[in-house]
Amino acid sequence: MDGIKVIIETCTGCGLCLRACPYQAIELREKKAWITDNCTLCGACVEACPWKAIVIAGWKPIPKEDLSQYRGICVMVEHRFGELSPIVPEIIGAALALKQQFKGDPRTVSALLIGSGVRALSEELFAYGVDEVWLLDKPGIDPFAEDILADLAARAIRDRKPEIVLGGGTVMGRSLLPRMAAKLRTGLTADCTELSIDPETGLLRQTRPAFGGNIMATILCESSRPQMATVRHKVMKPAPKEIGRTGQVVELDYKVPKSDFEILEFVEDTSQKLDLTEADFIVSGGRGLGDPKNFSYIEELARTIGGTVGASRAAVDAGWIPYPHQVGQTGKTVNPKIYIACGISGAVQHQVGMKGSDVIIAINKDPNAPIFSIAHYGIVGDLFQVIPELIRQLRSKEQG
Amino acid sequence: MKIAVCIKQVPGTTEVQINPETGTLMREGVEGIINPFDLYALEEGIRLKEKYGGTVTVLSMGPPQVESAIREAISYGADEGVMISDRSFAGSDTLATAGTLAAALRILGPFDVILMGRQAIDGDTGQVGPETAEHLGIPHVTEVKMIEGVEGNRITLRRMLEHGYLRLKAPLPILLTVVKEINTPRPASFKGKLRARQVPVKILSGKDLDLAPKIVGLSGSPTRVIRVFTPPKPTGGKVFTGEPKEAVQSLLRALKEAGIPMNCKNGS
Ligand SMILES: Cc1cc2nc3c(=O)[nH]c(=O)nc-3n(C[C@H](O)[C@H](O)[C@H](O)COP(=O)(O)OP(=O)(O)OC[C@H]3O[C@@H](n4cnc5c(N)ncnc54)[C@H](O)[C@@H]3O)c2cc1C
Ligand SMILES: Nc1ncnc2c1ncn2[C@@H]1O[C@H](COP(=O)(O)O)[C@@H](O)[C@H]1O
Numbered sequence: 001m002d003g004i005k006v007i008i009e010t011c012t013g014c015g016l017c018l019r020a021c022p023y024q025a026i027e028l029r030e031k032k033a034w035i036t037d038n039c040t041l042c043g044a045c046v047e048a049c050p051w052k053a054i055v056i057a058g059w060k061p062i063p064k065e066d067l068s069q070y071r072g073i074c075v076m077v078e079h080r081f082g083e084l085s086p087i088v089p090e091i092i093g094a095a096l097a098l099k100q101q102f103k104g105d106p107r108t109v110s111a112l113l114i115g116s117g118v119r120a121l122s123e124e125l126f127a128y129g130v131d132e133v134w135l136l137d138k139p140g141i142d143p144f145a146e147d148i149l150a151d152l153a154a155r156a157i158r159d160r161k162p163e164i165v166l167g168g169g170t171v172m173g174r175s176l177l178p179r180m181a182a183k184l185r186t187g188l189t190a191d192c193t194e195l196s197i198d199p200e201t202g203l204l205r206q207t208r209p210a211f212g213g214n215i216m217a218t219i220l221c222e223s224s225r226p227q228m229a230t231v232r233h234k235v236m237k238p239a240p241k242e243i244g245r246t247g248q249v250v251e252l253d254y255k256v257p258k259s260d261f262e263i264l265e266f267v268e269d270t271s272q273k274l275d276l277t278e279a280d281f282i283v284s285g286g287r288g289l290g291d292p293k294n295f296s297y298i299e300e301l302a303r304t305i306g307g308t309v310g311a312s313r314a315a316v317d318a319g320w321i322p323y324p325h326q327v328g329q330t331g332k333t334v335n336p337k338i339y340i341a342c343g344i345s346g347a348v349q350h351q352v353g354m355k356g357s358d359v360i361i362a363i364n365k366d367p368n369a370p371i372f373s374i375a376h377y378g379i380v381g382d383l384f385q386v387i388p389e390l391i392r393q394l395r396s397k398e399q400g
Numbered sequence: 401m402k403i404a405v406c407i408k409q410v411p412g413t414t415e416v417q418i419n420p421e422t423g424t425l426m427r428e429g430v431e432g433i434i435n436p437f438d439l440y441a442l443e444e445g446i447r448l449k450e451k452y453g454g455t456v457t458v459l460s461m462g463p464p465q466v467e468s469a470i471r472e473a474i475s476y477g478a479d480e481g482v483m484i485s486d487r488s489f490a491g492s493d494t495l496a497t498a499g500t501l502a503a504a505l506r507i508l509g510p511f512d513v514i515l516m517g518r519q520a521i522d523g524d525t526g527q528v529g530p531e532t533a534e535h536l537g538i539p540h541v542t543e544v545k546m547i548e549g550v551e552g553n554r555i556t557l558r559r560m561l562e563h564g565y566l567r568l569k570a571p572l573p574i575l576l577t578v579v580k581e582i583n584t585p586r587p588a589s590f591k592g593k594l595r596a597r598q599v600p601v602k603i604l605s606g607k608d609l610d611l612a613p614k615i616v617g618l619s620g621s622p623t624r625v626i627r628v629f630t631p632p633k634p635t636g637g638k639v640f641t642g643e644p645k646e647a648v649q650s651l652l653r654a655l656k657e658a659g660i661p662m663n664c665k666n667g668s
Contacts, residue, residue, distance in 0.1 A: 003491050003618045022411035022522070023432070023463075038463040041491035041618065042522070043628035056625070144566055147539050171561050175542040178527035182498060182534035187622030190494075190525035209631065211411075211522055218627040260539050264556075264567040275562055305663055323581060329521060330436060330580055338660065355631070359660055361651070367641070377651055378639040385644040393648050394662060 003041050003056060006033045010053035020048030044215060063223040070225040072108040073098055074162035075130065078172055079115060080143055084124060086278060087168035089238035092128045094195055094231050095166055096239055101197040110134050114152050116141045126247040128239040134160060136252040145259035150179040156252055157184060162226050164204050169230040181228050187221035188228040193235045233277055234335035281307030282336045284327055287314040288343020288383060295321055297387045298342060304391050312344045328353035342383045346371025401454035404511040405445040406501055407438040409462055409469040410522040434469045437517025441578050443585040445515050446477040452550055455479045457508060461489060461500055467601050475588035475596035482508060486606040491618035494527040500616055502535030503609040514575040518543055533575035540575040545582050
């Protein structure tokens with residue numbers, strides 16, 4: 001295999017890499033690891049090898065153009081119905097943190113704002129601390145008309161040449177940014193949970209979970225610009241808002257093309273009113289509830305702490321609660337401050353969706369349930385006793 | 401209607417676990433599976449064909465073993481399968497994958513509707529769809545939860561968004577990525593299983609696609625993974641046992657000591 005190499009002298013033939021490889025792409029040949037054509041260069045074996053005998057050889061890319069003409073950090077502004085999306089302060093927070101890391105060689109943080117009648121949002125963006133707003137405010141730009149948004153945004157990036165472009169890991173962000181990245185023929189890293197500037201090279205280090213959160217990968221985009229990333233919701237610290245801060249508005253003047261889409265309507269889904277992905281407190285129930293009626297325990301606890309109700313797939317598949325509540329690989333990925341898992345065993349597919357929670361509390365009668373291996377706190381016990389007791393003590397504390 | 405469905409073979413994650421000692425991924429000799437979201441894309445393709453006529457072509461890019469995924473897709477009802485496989489494609493990031501898929505779609509097409517999953521469960525990026533559409537120069541819509549219908553060359557869609565969904569009309573040809581709600585995939589039929597064993601799977605290699613080596617595989621990938629590691633686990637979770645009353649007391653005390661507020665707002 002090109003790109004990946006086993007250092008024969010160092011390889012002990014221990015076979016740990018064989019087990020680590022998710023693609024069955026490693027064999028032992030003459031007591032040494034041998035990488036076969038199945039390899040996708042995912043890197044799991046590199047991590048698994050205690051002898052550091054597997055390396056992914058750095059292919060040195062040759063930049064197509066002079067990269068030094070790209071400077072500064074640009075934030076993609078998502079807005080809907082005249083309001084900034086809740087992720088915008090988080091993206092700005094991430095951008096400002098990066099700005100700090102360019103020590104002695106300050107960068108500008110700009111916000112790319114495109115839409116119709118959106119000028120007023122500039123003030124708010126300045127309040128969050130951006131230096132510049134690149135504004136294209138023209139009639140006929142529907143915030144859902146992604147085709148023309150991608151065209152206009154890519155054009156602005158080509159003209160303004162920021163070295164870094166950050167967007168939200170939202171439905172829109174994860175649709176618009178890949179489209180832009182393909183237009184600009186540059187790299188994009190999805191759903192980053194950590195961003196930093198490499199002090200030596202000044203490159204953006206983009207870290208993100210892969211394999212459903214089982215491994216983390218740090219990614220660089222060395223030879224093309226801009227370096228693009230979307231950031232996962234609820235992970236980056238939002239920039240504090242200071243009313244009265246100002247900055248510079250840079251007017252963009254592009255002709256607005258006609259969209260191929262005809263936007264009919266946005267239908268608010270009341271069952272998703274409390275969006276799990278935005279909730280700070282989540283109480284989830286699983287098969288341990290035994291009966292759909294018993295979701296009342298979960299609802300009651302959620303009400304007590306002002307949280308939102310989640311569920312495992314087992315509970316959803318049993319028809320106890322609708323799908324929008326499902327947390328996990330095939331459901332939602334959540335990042336609340338507190339996640340309380342009740343009667344959930346904690347299968348990997350469930351963990352994937354809630355591992356990022358700040359604090360995980362498990363209530364389960366089986367002390368060996370896998371959920372306890374990732375929980376920060378846990379109670380081993382019958383949820384039908386523990387939950388009412390928890391509610392009682394929380395309520396009495398509140399009154400007392 | 402000419403329909404294409406792009407499927408990815410991913411490790412059967414149910415079996416992928418973390419080795420408690422080394423903290424790395426372990427697989428217990430399992431075969432790859434079709435990325436779960438892609439099964440919904442495939443089902444939707446078959447439904448479109450049933451409603452509007454036409455053919456469903458399944459494409460998968462990857463090492464030779466993706467043939468099994470393609471044959472499985474045929475057993476569910478796809479008409480033909482195409483494997484896009486070449487050593488030079490290894491190490492492709494989303495941009496290079498999209499470029500390669502687009503080249504294959506161009507050769508096999510033109511297609512009216514190209515369906516993909518919302519994301520692959522190994523990389524979790526969801527970028528290949530929009531990037532492929534851009535390479536093809538056609539519009540795309542992500543997270544589609546319902547195709548209301550096709551009239552002439554316009555398709556009416558429902559697309560999931562935070563807090564609701566969007567109804568929109570889009571032109572054909574189009575690339576769509578779908579979510580789980582869109583349908584319930586059917587099981588393989590007996591006839592399908594028979595066909596899956598018999599029909600030839602076409603292979604497209606680097607030569608057939610006529611792509612410059614600079615834009616495929618590792619060399620065509622602007623992003624590079626420089627480090628892979630396991631996320632730090634919470635160390636020493638505190639677990640309380642015993643009588644519910646005491647256990648809850650201990651829990652609340654521990655939370656308080658750690659400065660973790662248990663109330664988002666006043667319970668109402
Ligand atoms: C491709 C794929 C995708 C998947 N995606 C998801 C996903 O998105 N989300 C998801 O959640 N799952 C997903 N799963 C399913 C996952 O593997 C598990 O089957 C599921 O999470 C189990 O749900 P559970 O924990 O509620 O049920 P169980 O595993 O049955 O666990 C029930 C738990 O309740 C405890 N319990 C029982 N009674 C009580 C009581 N009285 N008091 C306290 N505790 C009690 C038991 O000890 C047990 O640990 C997926 C699986 C596959 C194959
Ligand atoms: N190698 C591939 N071959 C065919 N389809 C793919 C491939 N990689 C990704 N896809 C499609 O793109 C979707 C999104 O994948 P990803 O961007 O990797 O999360 C998947 O659900 C597939 O439909």
